[in-house]
Amino acid sequence: MTNEELHAQMVAAMKAKDKTRLSIIRQVMTEVKNIEVNERRDVTEEDVNSMIKRLIKQTSETLEMSKQAGNNQERTDVLTQQVEILESLLPEQVSGDALVALIEKTIAEVGAESRKDMGRVMGALNAATGGNFDKAAAAKEVGARLS
Template identity: 65%
Template sequence: MEYQALQDEIKKAMKARDNARRDILRQVHTECKAIEVNERREVTEADVDAMLKRVIKQTNETLDGSIKAGNNPERTELLTQQVAILEEYLPKQVSGDELLALIDATLAETGATTKRDMGRVMGALTKATGGNFDKAAAAAELGKRLS
């Protein structure tokens, strides 16, 4: 997602009075703004995607704590909604048959045969997909295939 598109989405949420969407997108915007100020450079699409992933991770951790505490169902519902909102803006995740085909191609390309090569294969998968793949499923599949 581009930085300008993020700002436009915040404006749309404000006009629609969608407070949950507005608040979580503002949180991502604040993280991106920190890059702009601290590193004195333009925010790239990769930066916005990285911030989306980071905020999703933080929100999921807060959600887990809220679920374990179990004393505020409204907050738990809001956090669940915010995670779903953020996931809408992430690039499509590679999974299923597409992931298996990519794993096959990467194994052939790298010539990996042992579990020692797993890190190299995961790195190649990350590079090929920009990190947008189901890492747990890929690791499990590689564990089965590599001896």
């Protein structure tokens, strides 16, 4: 997601009076601004996506701790909703049949023959998709094909 798309999402959330979505998008935009100010550079789409992934991880960890504590169901529901909103901001992940086809193509391109080549295949998949694929499913599939 680009910075401009993020701004458009913020405007749409304001018009829809969706306070939860608006607060999440503002949080992401604040992080974007921090990178621009602290590193004195323009933010790339990859920066925004990695920032969203980091926020998903942080929010998911907080959600898990909230579930383990077992108190305040309302807080757990809010955190669940925040994770869903953050995930909706990311581009669609490559999975299923598209992932299998990409794995076959990548194995052929890399010339992988054994499990020793699994790291090279996973690295090539990461580069091809920008890290936007189901890593666990991909590792299982690559492992099965290279055994």
